[in-house]
Amino acid sequence: MATYARATDPFPLQSAEQNKLHEFYERLAEGRLTTTACARCRRVSWPPRGFCPECVADEFAWIDLPVEGRIHGFTIQDAGVPAGFEAPRVFAIVSVGDARIFAPIVGPNANTLTVGSRVRLAPLRVADDARGSPRHLVAFALVETSG
Amino acid sequence: MRPVALVGAGVTRFGVRKASYRDLIWEAGKACFDSVPALRPKHLDGLVVGSVMPERTAFQSHISSLAAEALGIKPSALSARTEHMCASGTVGIRYAYAFIAAGLADLVMVLGVEKLNQPVADEAILNMGTGVDREWEACHGLTAPPCFALAAQRHMAEYGTTEEQLARVGVKNHTHASRNPNAHFQKGATLEQVLWSRMIAAPLRLYMCSPITDGAAAVILASGQWARDLTDRPVWIRGTGQALDGFTLSSLPDDYSHWPAMRRAARSAYAMAQVGPGDVDVAEVHDCFAIAEVIAYEELGFCEKGEGGPFVETGRSDYGGDVVVNPRGGLMGCGHPLGATGVAQDVEVFAQLRGEAGARQLPDAAIGLTHNNSGMGEHVVMIYGRDPA
Numbered sequence: 001m002a003t004y005a006r007a008t009d010p011f012p013l014q015s016a017e018q019n020k021l022h023e024f025y026e027r028l029a030e031g032r033l034t035t036t037a038c039a040r041c042r043r044v045s046w047p048p049r050g051f052c053p054e055c056v057a058d059e060f061a062w063i064d065l066p067v068e069g070r071i072h073g074f075t076i077q078d079a080g081v082p083a084g085f086e087a088p089r090v091f092a093i094v095s096v097g098d099a100r101i102f103a104p105i106v107g108p109n110a111n112t113l114t115v116g117s118r119v120r121l122a123p124l125r126v127a128d129d130a131r132g133s134p135r136h137l138v139a140f141a142l143v144e145t146s147g
Numbered sequence: 148m149r150p151v152a153l154v155g156a157g158v159t160r161f162g163v164r165k166a167s168y169r170d171l172i173w174e175a176g177k178a179c180f181d182s183v184p185a186l187r188p189k190h191l192d193g194l195v196v197g198s199v200m201p202e203r204t205a206f207q208s209h210i211s212s213l214a215a216e217a218l219g220i221k222p223s224a225l226s227a228r229t230e231h232m233c234a235s236g237t238v239g240i241r242y243a244y245a246f247i248a249a250g251l252a253d254l255v256m257v258l259g260v261e262k263l264n265q266p267v268a269d270e271a272i273l274n275m276g277t278g279v280d281r282e283w284e285a286c287h288g289l290t291a292p293p294c295f296a297l298a299a300q301r302h303m304a305e306y307g308t309t310e311e312q313l314a315r316v317g318v319k320n321h322t323h324a325s326r327n328p329n330a331h332f333q334k335g336a337t338l339e340q341v342l343w344s345r346m347i348a349a350p351l352r353l354y355m356c357s358p359i360t361d362g363a364a365a366v367i368l369a370s371g372q373w374a375r376d377l378t379d380r381p382v383w384i385r386g387t388g389q390a391l392d393g394f395t396l397s398s399l400p401d402d403y404s405h406w407p408a409m410r411r412a413a414r415s416a417y418a419m420a421q422v423g424p425g426d427v428d429v430a431e432v433h434d435c436f437a438i439a440e441v442i443a444y445e446e447l448g449f450c451e452k453g454e455g456g457p458f459v460e461t462g463r464s465d466y467g468g469d470v471v472v473n474p475r476g477g478l479m480g481c482g483h484p485l486g487a488t489g490v491a492q493d494v495e496v497f498a499q500l501r502g503e504a505g506a507r508q509l510p511d512a513a514i515g516l517t518h519n520n521s522g523m524g525e526h527v528v529m530i531y532g533r534d535p536a
Contacts, residue, residue, distance in 0.1 A: 073301060075300060082273035083273040089293075
């Protein structure tokens with residue numbers, strides 16, 4: 001008999017055979033933050049998309065976004081996080097170029113952030129998928145300011 | 148379009164229930180049928196079930212047929228399940244309304260049901276993460292509280308809304324719930340209790356958040372002719388509206404203290420009902436978190452933008468004020484069994500507009516409003532009247 005068990009994978013499948021956006025994740029693993037720009041109307045989307053919501057073209061180019069941004073808003077969650085995740089968690093909206101990106105802020109000093117703090121991309125390695133492919137998520141860390 | 152009215156309503160006890168998914172369907176269905184003695188399940192020609200995650204919580208799909216069999220309904224005109232996260236119940240009511248108004252069905256039950264609590268507590272929270280985008284948000288452990296915390300922080304920074312004003316929403320709704328024998332929490336709450344409850348996601352504390360709750364609720368919608376035959380006090384659907392700004396946090400408007408989709412949904416509903424915010428006597432709004440009710444006052448037009456904090460602080464959303472908001476105790480006091488919530492809001496408006504709300508009754512309530520949302524960017528509004536027009 002099966003015992004009571006959670007059967008859930010909290011992370012997206014990212015490999016080429018499982019995700020049209022696999023190039024995003026391949027570049028993220030190299031420390032780059034990229035997104036899709038429509039090849040026809042040039043609209044830049046965040047998150048990256050499978051086709052353009054403006055002109056409906058499905059040809060797109062991958063463009064690099066800046067790897068540094070600023071905190072637009074944030075909250076620290078102290079309690080009530082899902083199974084498999086640890087509190088406290090620092091969640092932020094990061095302004096990167098024209099995009100506003102939801103991401104956790106990681107690093108030992110993460111809870112010292114304020115609105116306007118500078119942050120830098122810090123890709124987060126999470127559990128491999130069931131076939132052993134490595135997986136990464138977008139995360140940012142505070143940029144140390146001198147003086 | 149044909150006129151449509153509520154003719155029956157019933158709700159289970161909300162809480163951490165020692166009951167199966169089907170037990171909850173039976174309880175709400177029985178309570179609803181008991182409110183319309185002339186009606187038997189075989190008379191209904193439709194059923195819509197609002198339910199968000201029985202696949203995870205009861206390992207069950209094929210929900211509308213399961214519920215039809217449990218309730219003794221044999222749909223001949225409409226059978227469907229609606230899933231729209233926290234607004235699933237009201238989205239189901241809109242479907243039933245549209246079918247009846249169009250002449251495609253005559254008598255439809257809408258039942259909302261959720262069994263969220265699990266043997267392992269943090270699994271229930273894990274499941275709530277199915278409501279945000281897995282690839283870009285839920286993968287980080289995001290659930291609802293941090294999203295609404297971001298809105299609260301923005302509202303405090305932009306309009307000077309205070310922690311005490313947010314706490315006042317919790318005090319009001321927990322106090323209302325103390326007069327509701329079906330509420331998850333019935334002990335009320337003092338300002339000190341709310342302000343000193345533990346922090347969940349700053350600035351939202353435990354008593355400013357709705358809990359994870361099991362429960363079910365059901366209403367029966369009828370065409371005008373059927374409604375008059377079945378009861379001398381039908382509650383008429385006067386208007387409805389739905390609008391969406393976006394799903395992911397990145398897709399929402401830049402300033403999370405403004406929820407334009409709610410304003411648009413309300414505008415549609417008011418225009419259809421030919422009433423304005425000042426005409427609303429009683430409103431059941433989606434207070435999943437205290438900040439949501441504050442923003443709802445503003446976007447529904449009960450007060451100006453930015454005035455939501457003072458609005459609750461001065462009692463204008465309570466008995467004796469401009470409009471009684473969340474008389475049954477809201478999501479914070481009654482709990483939030485996702486798919487059941489929107490239907491339970493209607494159960495309360497049905498009772499208030501018929502003068503059957505007992506200790507919670509607002510005298511002479513004639514116009515009621517319900518607002519149900521699924522995240523900050525997706526909103527549904529219904530307006531009900533004691534009179535058909």
